[in-house]
Amino acid sequence: MRISIITVCYNSTKTIAHTLRSVREQTHADIEHIVVDGGSKDNTLEVVAAEGAHVSKLVSERDNGIYDAMNKGIALASGEIVGFINADDFYASPGVLADVATAFEKSGADCCYGDLCYVSQIDPTRTVRYWRSADFVPGSFEKGWCPPHPTFFVRRSAYQRLGGFDLSFKIAADFELMVRYLEVAGITRCYIRTVLVKMRLGGTTNRSLSNIFKQNAEIRRALSKHGLRSSLLSYMLNKLVLRAIQFVRRPA
Numbered sequence: 001m002r003i004s005i006i007t008v009c010y011n012s013t014k015t016i017a018h019t020l021r022s023v024r025e026q027t028h029a030d031i032e033h034i035v036v037d038g039g040s041k042d043n044t045l046e047v048v049a050a051e052g053a054h055v056s057k058l059v060s061e062r063d064n065g066i067y068d069a070m071n072k073g074i075a076l077a078s079g080e081i082v083g084f085i086n087a088d089d090f091y092a093s094p095g096v097l098a099d100v101a102t103a104f105e106k107s108g109a110d111c112c113y114g115d116l117c118y119v120s121q122i123d124p125t126r127t128v129r130y131w132r133s134a135d136f137v138p139g140s141f142e143k144g145w146c147p148p149h150p151t152f153f154v155r156r157s158a159y160q161r162l163g164g165f166d167l168s169f170k171i172a173a174d175f176e177l178m179v180r181y182l183e184v185a186g187i188t189r190c191y192i193r194t195v196l197v198k199m200r201l202g203g204t205t206n207r208s209l210s211n212i213f214k215q216n217a218e219i220r221r222a223l224s225k226h227g228l229r230s231s232l233l234s235y236m237l238n239k240l241v242l243r244a245i246q247f248v249r250r251p252a
Helices: 016-024 044-051 066-076 096-107 156-162 173-184 209-225 232-248
Strands: 003-009 031-037 057-060 081-084 089-091 111-119 127-131 153-155 189-200
Touching (some): 003 066, 003 096, 016 044, 016 089, 031 044, 031 066, 057 066, 066 081, 096 111, 096 153, 096 189, 127 232, 153 156, 156 173, 173 209
Parallel strands (some): 003 031, 003 081, 031 057, 111 189
Antiparallel strands (some): 081 153, 111 127
C-alpha cells in the first residue's frame, strides 16, 4: 500500500530538516514524499536538497496559501492513502506509517486518524498539550470536537470523489473538509488509539488571539455551510473544556 505524504512549507529552514528525517526514517516500505514549497526566501530548498534524498516530488512556486498548496500536493499524489506532515511537525515514531497502513488494511475504512502531542519549540521532547481524539459520533463537530488534522489520513479515492480544501476558508479549511467528509458524506473511519504526530507550538492558528477568533468564525461558517447548528455559547464552552483537558492529560 503506497502512502503519499505531503509537506507544505514556506521559509521553514529551522524545522523542516526534522520533518524530512521523520518521514525518511519510517519503516513502511512504500512512501511517496511530496514537498510543496511556497517560494521560500530563506534556505528551505537547500535543506530539502541536503536532507530530502527520499523526496519523490518537489514543487516550489507562489501559491494562494497553505490550503492551495495542500490541494497541489493532493493533485500530485499517486498513493492509495494521502496524509500531511507540515514543516514544523514530525511523526511520533518510525512505525507510524506502518501502523496507518495496517489500520487501513484491517478496517477497510476511507480514513483513519489518531492522537497528537503539542511539544515545546525549544525542547520537542517535552509535551505541552496532548490532543487525545476519540471514535467519531455524528454530531460531534457541533459540540466542539474534531480529530487532529495532521493525523488525518484519507484514501485518495475519497479526495477524488469529495474534493479537496475549500479555499474560501483561509484558516479553517481543514476543519471544513473533515466536517464535509465525516458529518456530511459519512465516510467510513478508523481511530488509531495512539499518538501519531508531534507538533511544535506556535503554528499559524494559535499565533495570536486575532487568528484564534478568525478560526472560530470560520468554524461556525463551516458548520452553517453544511446545515449543522449549535449554540455559540455551548460550542465555546465545550471547546474550552476539551482544550483544558489537553493541558492536563498526558499520553500513557
